[in-house]
């Protein structure tokens with residue numbers, strides 16, 4: 001073998017052999033336990049970044065180690081290929097999104113292959129393949145039939161200059177990203193999936209440990225995020241009555257304005273009500289109130305997302321209309337509030353300023369009365385400022401509330417519900433924060449919604465036999481709306497019902513649809529007849545899913561919902577798609593910048609600067625290593641701390657550069673060693689160098705001992721006949737193996753790597769006497785090291801395993817059995833005990849393992865330390881704590 005480690009040669013040879021053997025193709029083998037390990041599919045943005053490298057290496061280590069343990073492991077890969085960035089790139093470069101996307105996929109696939117991932121590429125899926133999105137369309141039609149999908153009106157962002165609908169991320173500070181025009185809200189028809197129907201089931205598996213589908217294998221924080229997003233509220237829905245009539249003389253809302261509250265116990269504290277700008281009472285009042293009409297128009301220009309509503313300033317205007325309090329009969333003024341959503345509940349809320357922080361601020365701003373109706377212990381209520389206890393329902397007891405006085409929260413809510421029910425004005429109700437899923441996007445690069453619009457028949461589903469509705473791939477978006485609207489060859493079609501000329505729907509599906517079930521398609525990727533089949537029965541549920549925390553809510557929730565729909569349509573048998581979830585931490589790097597003379601910010605690459613530390617070793621700044629432009633070497637540079645890798649901040653590291661320079665094994669080893677998978681990883685060039693040096697040492701050790709290793713046979717010795725040093729080495733090896741095996745189970749791959757480093761240290765430190773026993777133990781040690789390190793660094797280990805003859809003796813490394821800990825090797829020949837003299841630690845003594853008390857006492861008494869303190873006198877007393885210490889009193 002080569003003396004020198006040549007990563008490029010080693011890696012290309014290993015990859016070529018794996019490719020030739022089709023080494024990672026798996027089938028549904030019923031004779032082995034299955035394990036399905038999957039990374040969230042990437043968006044083909046152009047090239048891999050370090051976050052990808054980290055995610056896929058975690059998955060690859062899991063896959064390779066479990067295969068050695070006898071599992072049938074599936075690790076597939078695919079592409080989340082539809083979406084807005086491809087349209088934006090198309091706009092910028094005047095190429096069709098399809099071309100841009102396919103080129104990126106091709107390049108990123110070569111990068112993944114260069115990483116040496118154990119992907120079964122025969123199952124590759126790109127969501128822009130008609131063979132894939134056909135099933136989006138097919139299932140959508142099934143959902144329409146089942147009443148799970150339906151057509152409703154939706155509010156969208158409308159750019160009045162570009163005459164196009166904008167995605168939320170295309171609205172910047174309330175203006176269109178291209179035109180700069182003030183964005184309007186418009187109501188247009190679209191399709192919704194009724195995810196709220198599944199809210200209880202979706203909640204149970206994340207919130208209730210008693211639930212049979214409880215996701216115990218998910219991070220606590222993700223379960224909590226989902227629980228909050230689903231947002232179950234149990235409260236009371238009730239009506240304020242009124243006699244406000246519309247222009248035609250009919251009572252608006254039958255004379256009832258409904259609200260929902262989780263704090264019905266504070267009902268006696270209502271001093272105003274607020275309705276959404278789109279509420280019928282608001283519209284009625286605005287007809288004779290120009291200032292209110294202007295305010296409502298202003299509200300219509302805000303964002304449509306909940307996040308935008310949560311951050312915008314709370315504003316309101318009185319309508320001059322009054323409704324009647326259902327319990328007291330008092331007249332309560334109705335306000336229009338920009339924070340009230342028409343799509344939530346009934347579009348109206350009661351205002352209790354004394355016990356709701358938002359209402360408190362609103363009442364202070366507009367001079368509305370504040371009435372305390374709840375107390376908590378001896379706390380003193382003040383109108384001056386909000387205090388947290390005002391809103392604390394756990395400690396709340398009703399006051400100033402007539403029949404409710406003295407009741408705590410729960411009892412008061414029940415009493416209020418009872419009183420309202422007796423008047424026929426309200427009842428207890430459960431509501432959800434979760435909204436139904438609007439899937440219509442007025443965009444080109446997505447799955448066409450399979451609907452045909454006929455003047456006579458309305459919205460007609462495309463017959464299943466005509467699927468897929470294929471998206472034309474040669475459109476180039478020009479920023480002026482959906483290009484499908486101009487594609488007459490796509491647009492014009494005969495109505496499937498009556499045969500008259502009709503037009504196809506031009507909306508496409510939200511790309512979250514694509515990612516809601518791709519992991520099931522991997523299981524039956526080649527099936528042209530069915531969406532999913534036997535492969536899904538075999539592989540699902542997925543055993544381990546790996547992805548970023550940014551997908552903790554929407555993607556995972558939609559995938560869970562979609563799986564449940566497929567179950568109810570009898571397509572799959574599982575209730576939950578992902579048994580275990582790992583959210584890998586982000587990859588961060590240091591950020592260095594400097595204010596330019598013109599007041600701008602200039603960023604510097606980490607390799608261009610050297611850090612300046614304070615006395616405690618903390619980075620407090622940096623300076624230029626060499627002159628750059630007009631800046632001389634030594635110029636002071638500001639240190640900004642660490643942040644996510646980004647092109648604009650000059651702190652990204654291109655995985656390809658790293659692979660080219662040091663090889664994939666080094667890149668893999670570094671990202672695994674630098675930090676536990678779930679924590680953030682701070683980039684560190686010297687850590688990369690360290691990883692590379694370790695790999696070179698492994699190679700060097702193997703090359704130095706090549707002859708011995710090739711001749712010897714691992715395990716060909718008798719433990720009892722080994723000399724002491726060899727026994728000590730074996731004990732170190734098997735202790736490390738025990739730790740590493742445990743860390744693989746926990747997916748703590750950083751300590752797997754440190755365990756491998758311990759093993760190499762032990763092997764390098766071993767002075768062989770050339771005996772058969774020593775040679776066999778050395779050989780065993782290398783065989784253990786190669787197998788422990790293989791999942792992290794598959795190329796070098798695979799190469800050495802073959803070169804050194806292990807493959808010939810124990811089979812190919814990919815399927816070599818995971819080594820078992822030899823308990824006999826762990827038995828210690830000698831025990832080390834702490835030595836104390838008069839209760840103070842003075843060193844240690846060594847005794848044979850299994851030595852009796854008398855032997856230990858004699859050894860301690862004879863030690864140099866005891867002799868020093870006893871000054872020739874015999875010890876007064878010796879106390880032995882078995883296995884730990886011996887204390888000699890002199």
Ligand SMILES: [Zn+2]
Nearest residue numbers: 454457495498
């Ligand atoms: Zn028709």
